[in-house]
Amino acid sequence: MILLCSLVLLSDMATSKTIEQQRHDFLLAESLLEQGYEIAFLDLSATLVNYPLYPYLQYQWLRNNLAQTYKILTFLSSYKDTRYADLLRFKWLDYLANHDRWSEFILYYRASNNTALECQFFWAQYKTGNQALALNAAKRFWATGDFQPKECDPLLAALTLSPALSPELLWQRFELALNKDNTALAAYVQRLMTKPDQNIAEIWLQVHNKPALIADSSFWSSNMMQQGRIFAHGVDRMARSDLDLAITIWDSRKHTAVIDEQTFQKLERRLALALARARDIRAYDRLNQLVPADADVREWKVRAALLDQNWQHVAEALAGLTPDEQKEPRWQYWQARSLIETGNAVKGQAAYNQLSEDRSFYGFMAADVIHKPYRLADKPVFLTGNELETLAGETDFKVAQELNFLNRQTEAQRQWWFAIKKLTKERLMAAAKLAQQWHWHQVAIITLVKADYWDDLALRFPVNYFNQVQSNAYRQSLDPAVVFGLIRQESMLDKNAQSPAGAKGLMQIMPKTGQQIARSLGDTWQADNSLFNPAVNIKYGTFYYKQLLNRFDGHFVLATAAYNAGPNRVSKWLPGNRTVPADIWIETIPFKETRKYVASVLFYSIIYQQRLQSNTLKITKWLSEVRPG
Numbered sequence: 001m002i003l004l005c006s007l008v009l010l011s012d013m014a015t016s017k018t019i020e021q022q023r024h025d026f027l028l029a030e031s032l033l034e035q036g037y038e039i040a041f042l043d044l045s046a047t048l049v050n051y052p053l054y055p056y057l058q059y060q061w062l063r064n065n066l067a068q069t070y071k072i073l074t075f076l077s078s079y080k081d082t083r084y085a086d087l088l089r090f091k092w093l094d095y096l097a098n099h100d101r102w103s104e105f106i107l108y109y110r111a112s113n114n115t116a117l118e119c120q121f122f123w124a125q126y127k128t129g130n131q132a133l134a135l136n137a138a139k140r141f142w143a144t145g146d147f148q149p150k151e152c153d154p155l156l157a158a159l160t161l162s163p164a165l166s167p168e169l170l171w172q173r174f175e176l177a178l179n180k181d182n183t184a185l186a187a188y189v190q191r192l193m194t195k196p197d198q199n200i201a202e203i204w205l206q207v208h209n210k211p212a213l214i215a216d217s218s219f220w221s222s223n224m225m226q227q228g229r230i231f232a233h234g235v236d237r238m239a240r241s242d243l244d245l246a247i248t249i250w251d252s253r254k255h256t257a258v259i260d261e262q263t264f265q266k267l268e269r270r271l272a273l274a275l276a277r278a279r280d281i282r283a284y285d286r287l288n289q290l291v292p293a294d295a296d297v298r299e300w301k302v303r304a305a306l307l308d309q310n311w312q313h314v315a316e317a318l319a320g321l322t323p324d325e326q327k328e329p330r331w332q333y334w335q336a337r338s339l340i341e342t343g344n345a346v347k348g349q350a351a352y353n354q355l356s357e358d359r360s361f362y363g364f365m366a367a368d369v370i371h372k373p374y375r376l377a378d379k380p381v382f383l384t385g386n387e388l389e390t391l392a393g394e395t396d397f398k399v400a401q402e403l404n405f406l407n408r409q410t411e412a413q414r415q416w417w418f419a420i421k422k423l424t425k426e427r428l429m430a431a432a433k434l435a436q437q438w439h440w441h442q443v444a445i446i447t448l449v450k451a452d453y454w455d456d457l458a459l460r461f462p463v464n465y466f467n468q469v470q471s472n473a474y475r476q477s478l479d480p481a482v483v484f485g486l487i488r489q490e491s492m493l494d495k496n497a498q499s500p501a502g503a504k505g506l507m508q509i510m511p512k513t514g515q516q517i518a519r520s521l522g523d524t525w526q527a528d529n530s531l532f533n534p535a536v537n538i539k540y541g542t543f544y545y546k547q548l549l550n551r552f553d554g555h556f557v558l559a560t561a562a563y564n565a566g567p568n569r570v571s572k573w574l575p576g577n578r579t580v581p582a583d584i585w586i587e588t589i590p591f592k593e594t595r596k597y598v599a600s601v602l603f604y605s606i607i608y609q610q611r612l613q614s615n616t617l618k619i620t621k622w623l624s625e626v627r628p629g
Contacts, residue, residue: 022051023406029057052398059084066095076108082399083418086110093117097151102127115141119152126158135164142173145180160192167197171226174201178208178233204230211238215249228259232267243274265290269297276300277590279307279573284317293320302334307580307588311341329355333362334587336369359454361603361619365583368620376610379455381448387430388437396422397434404438409496416443425451432459439464442494461607462493465506468538476546481612482556483542485605486563489597495534504531507541517543556622557582557598561589564597574629582623 017025025044032041041061048054058079062072072092079085089110094117096105102124109121119141126134138159141152148156159165170193177185183205190201206213207230213219214234224230231253239246250271254264269290276283283304290297298321305313315338321331332355339348349370356367357375364374391397396419403412420431428451435444441462448459463484473480490508491497503510509517511528517540518525530536545559551567552558562570573589580588589595602622609617 017047017051022048023402026051026053026057027406030060033061052395052402055079055082055084056399059088062088063091066092082396083415090114090117093120094151097124100127116149116151119149119155123155126155131158135159135162139164139169142169143176144173145176145178145182145185147182147185165192167193170197174204175229175233178204183208200224200226204233207234208237211235211241211246214238215245228257229263231257232259232263236267236270239271239274243271243278243280247271247275269294273297273300276304279575279588279590281308284308284310284313295325298322298325302331303588306334306584309584311338314338315342329358329360329362330587333366336366337583361599364603364606364619365623368618374606376457376607377455378457380458381429381433381453381456383430383433388434391427391430391434394419401438413440413443416440420447420450425453429453432456436462442492442497445492457607457611461488461604461611463608463611464493465495465534465538468535472538472542476542478542478546479605479609479617481608481614481617482601482605483538483545484608484612485601485603486541486545486560487538488604488608489601495537496532504528505537506534507537509537509540509544513544514540555624555626556602557586558626560598560601561594565591565594571629575626577628579625579627582626585626
């Protein structure tokens, strides 16, 4: 009777609390758990069963109480549709593995792309008698040039001690490791080889570390196994520092060396693409010899012909693209351009006219050529009834909203990505509008991309931080639309954005660069995290972009490329002896990321001038010729 009364009392307490009281008690419960007051935590958390973050609270307790098998299984059953079920399962499975509870591990394992868990699963199979299955699976984890997680060590160790580890598998991983420049792993694999193979592997390692050895004829005195692959590897390594010498040595010996066809063609492709990215005039002919030609080769053939401004070659390379590739705005633009350049003005103008209907960088360039207004096609997402309220009221989104309210942005956004995985494209569009309502602009943009909807320009191109952008743009004599274009490309207007390299904030400024800018402006440098302050970040970002403009004589294309790739690289990419049209220079930028970056910033700037109700900018204003460096 006492227990029943207690349960009724707890249930009444859970239903009578306001959301504010629940938030307060949730934070108190977390504090109790952190301080080790477990009984008080359990008592308090029992009153929060109706609070959206109750499963999260229970997960926090259970991940530190993994011996509680019954309670864990109850949680996994009761909250199987929450994000925390899989998180707890991963931790519990690791616990079972560490305690050699292999039969239970197999019973409760769920297929995943988590390499550590997969290795533990097959090790569990090995330990429970399924050695053949486990060792066969181990070959998949073996075939990599990287070290695997430590959880894979027992399984891979069993493979190394078994007859299943053939010389072919050893050479496979050895070569994969060297291709990743993982000499430590290669040396480990070498130690597992027979003595004769170890000697050959040692030569391979020497060539890897000193590619110039391939030019020494005495080095190749014996007809050793793997000689052709070692030679090809040395050429590949040499090409990184001395492309001309690598090609000379390769061409002089490639037909006499014993090299398998796959390695031969792979290296031919590597050298041809290296020439193209180096803007070398030999690239087109070299690319033209590759059979078959993959997507990269087909596209770089066009670029090599463009850089040479050989319009007949451009036309031939464009004809070699697949039908789907030819439909892309990028290649439609160059098709129109090549038609004009080869004297077919009527077809060229018609192609430009058709492309000008496309809202893209290439569509805008085409519109400028034929003096047509840009086609923006702004069609905001239309929602009926109470779609937003219904979506926000669903459990997964209530959890995200609570985490957001408690200022746990990382956890809230992880919950968001979990929640939208279950949505149709139509509901994803509604979710994008919900994220916009929550002022999660980056999340809203990415969610709309997942919905494959591109026409809501207000959602895709928000104008937050307008005052800071406008004042700093005018201070640096920049157009605010250009600054917004940079911010949109750099961070999608997420003031807390941080890149893997450490760039921070709206305009993605590296702390070291921020300190240099602060000194130039006479500001007191506060801390790296000051770059998350929009006022500081925009001030420093616009100043830096203006510096780049000054360095490149006001050339917007070059300054924009330098903002992404660095000014020193852009200086190296300048033409050597003649001017190059800016559209060709952009198309032949060696880095795919920077090519896309420049086109996107210029395109976004045009969109933002419409959002700012200004119509002064034209794409062609920025496309002045690029002069030799």
